[in-house]
Amino acid sequence: MRTMTTLIVSVCVAGLGFIQPIQAQSPSKTAVTLQAVEDSFLVRNYMLLAQRYQIDASKALVRQAKMWNNPSFSAVFGFGSTNRIMPFNLAGKGGEVQYSIDQLIQLAGKRNKNVRLAAAATRMSEATFDELARTLRLQLRENFYNIYYLQQSEKVLKAQLGNLQRIVDAYVTADKKGSVAHADLIRLQALQVGIENDYADLKQQELEAQKNLQQILHTGDFYEATIVAADLARYKLENLQLSQLLDSVAKNRPDVRIASIEYQTAELNYRLQKAMAVPDLHLGGTYDKEGSNIDRFLGLTVGIDLPVWNRNQGNIKAAQLQIGAEKQQLQQQQSIAQTEVLNAWQRITALEKRYKSFDLDMFRGEFDTLIAEVAKNFSKGNISLLQFIDYFNSYSDNAKNINKFLSNRVNAYEELNYATGQELFKN
Template sequence: MRTMRTLIMSGYVCCLGFMQPSQAQTVPRPVTLQAVEDSFLVKNYLLLAQRYQTDASKALIRQAKLWNNPSLSTVLGFRSMEKPRPFDIGRGGETQYTIDQLIQLAGKRNKNVQLAATAVKMNEATFDELVRTLRLQLRANFYNIYYLRRTEKVLKEQLGNLQTIVDAYITADKKGSVAHSDLIRLQALQVGIENDYADLKQQELDAQKNLQQLLHTQDFYDAILQPSDLASYTLDKIQLPQLLDSAAKYRPDVRIAAAQYQSAGLNYRLQQSMAVPDIHVGATYDKQGSYIPHFIGLTFGIDLPVWNRNQGNIRAAASQVNAVQQQLLQQQSVAQSEVLTAYQRIVALEKRYKGFDLHQFQGEFDTLIAEVARNFSKGNISLLQFIDYFNSYSDNAKNINKFLSNRVNAYEELNYATGQELFKL
């Protein structure tokens, strides 16, 4: 029994180390985060659509600056009811022409231009908000792919090593050299790790799918990260009060709410100016119908604000200003609370990260597993102890990579909460 165990574990110790996963039908393409983001900014359909929306709103500024077109009207003589003569505009006939130009008073035209400019600000902020949201999704999926694939490699290695042991135990079980119950325990361990590997693979496929949808491609990616890429993720130069103040002013969704508030104020002033009637100025020509032939005259017209002085629209616009102001205050409060929450989450994670050298721990755990394998081959520990250590090794790899993924995503959450690129690669 001990000789057979020694042979089995000798084969296990020799195969310790990462095994290369078999090549899939679609080979993942190595890619950096910067390359993914560059592709995202030029390929994402939602961003392209929002850019067109911004261009369209800019065109409306030019439209708001234009004057109203003049209107031209004419009267063509038909002589009289007794002797009608259609289109009698000849020598003895009658024609009349009037041209009229609307002139807006009380700064209506300028206020409309300002409203159009505010709409541009709103669309630009909407574009930034879309970038902010989609970039968080992009980076979260990129980092998830990176850390999931790292964990998958460990489990793939463990499955390969375990398969070697199981195969040897199957052979030994047929000869009666080992207890059949030991083989069952090893196979149960193998099934558990295979399930964990399948779960991780499904999570990776979900992240790959999300990345493909953001980039509008069918490629699969192998996320590439260097230690220097993560060096910028630190709170050393971050001041929380400045973050809170900045988010309350410059975060895209706050800027949208601020633009809406500004637009409501401009609309209120526009509605007030609408109470001032506009004037019509023009000229008229009358060939035969006036007290002298070929009469020309200046026309002037204005609406009399007797009943309608735009009272309802003014009151509604004033109420809208108050409503939008409260929405702005609410959005600022939400932004600051999200910044505070994201910041505190990083602080909590950093305490664990700095207080525990994960990389050193992983190296020591690798050494421990090798020692466990050698001691198991010598019969110094039981099969149940070996299985327990084996499970602990797999769980350790999953937990470390999950923690590292949570840490980097926490920093990206703070980027998202502030609406800034605080941690540039």
């Protein structure tokens, strides 16, 4: 009995390699850095590519708005008279041919105002592209960091399961010989099931993050996220002022720029609608070969609509009211942006207080030492199997909690990037 117990304890102590994460990578996964997936994202994401086409289309409409209206041409060919039909009687006695050309000339600066509206539409397309890129970049980075920290936790749990399996196998053999209490084997197997469930949960979370990343990058590849210390060292609030970030959102956030452009567009449309109340001028010329007492008559034609009934009153009033609506939308978007910046800042501040309150590397080392001491005391019979199981289980919880905290911390910084519309933390 004593010999078998010693053997089991030795296996337990030897199995304490779970404190070192497994370094082997799955051959089905591609090791990538954040920079690599971002470079791929910019050239492979279909939504971004589609929005680039939209920008080019908007620029084409600016060129179109600069074009003059085409002149109109008309002709009259003589067909004789009601007394005598003579088709296409163009010359001689009773012959007639007449040509007219007409050019529409827009007054009150309508053409320039339409050009400005088209230019505003181009700026809107560009701001929409920036907003789409900002949103997708946040999703990409959050999923990348989630994958990285989930994989770190998985390595710890995978190592634990490997070592725990050896312990369970030893207890199964001992249980068959009656050398250990069967209840102890049941407790170990229950621990094994619990850790396996935790590992499966982590894998499910990782698969969800992998799926999100694949959808953004439009690929079927699975990734092994790679991060070096320098990638994380840049995340700090040094040299940043909250007041400056709050003041800069109007300039840097694409969604605020979109609201601002919509307000500017409403103002431009109001000016255009007022200009539309001014009639346009028709200027042209006419040539009549035989149709008057003057042979080969030339004339200048001038025409203009008379604004008697329709002076565009309804469109002008609607455009004026739209300015008020867009102004309120702009103020609302600015308020939302500042609130998001403030909340992101406060979240980072709270996380940094916890992050700086203890040295994670030292904590991990101390916890590893603690587990080793627990193993020694267990081998000496100073602690029970239940206590050993409790410490064993606490180690996986510690690994998951630390990695979850680190993931939350780095994603909080990325949310501040998103909230401000800037790249605040560059290498």
